[in-house]
Amino acid sequence: GVLSEENMRAVRFNIYDVTLHSDAIHRGGG
Secondary structure, X not given: OHHXXXXXXXXXXXXXXXXXXXXXXXXXXX
């Protein structure tokens, strides 16, 4: 349903955000 789709989108965005931040930290730019 719509709720599940919204949830998946939020989770994917969350994972993407975390990956981006951890990547920046590993590079020493954070």
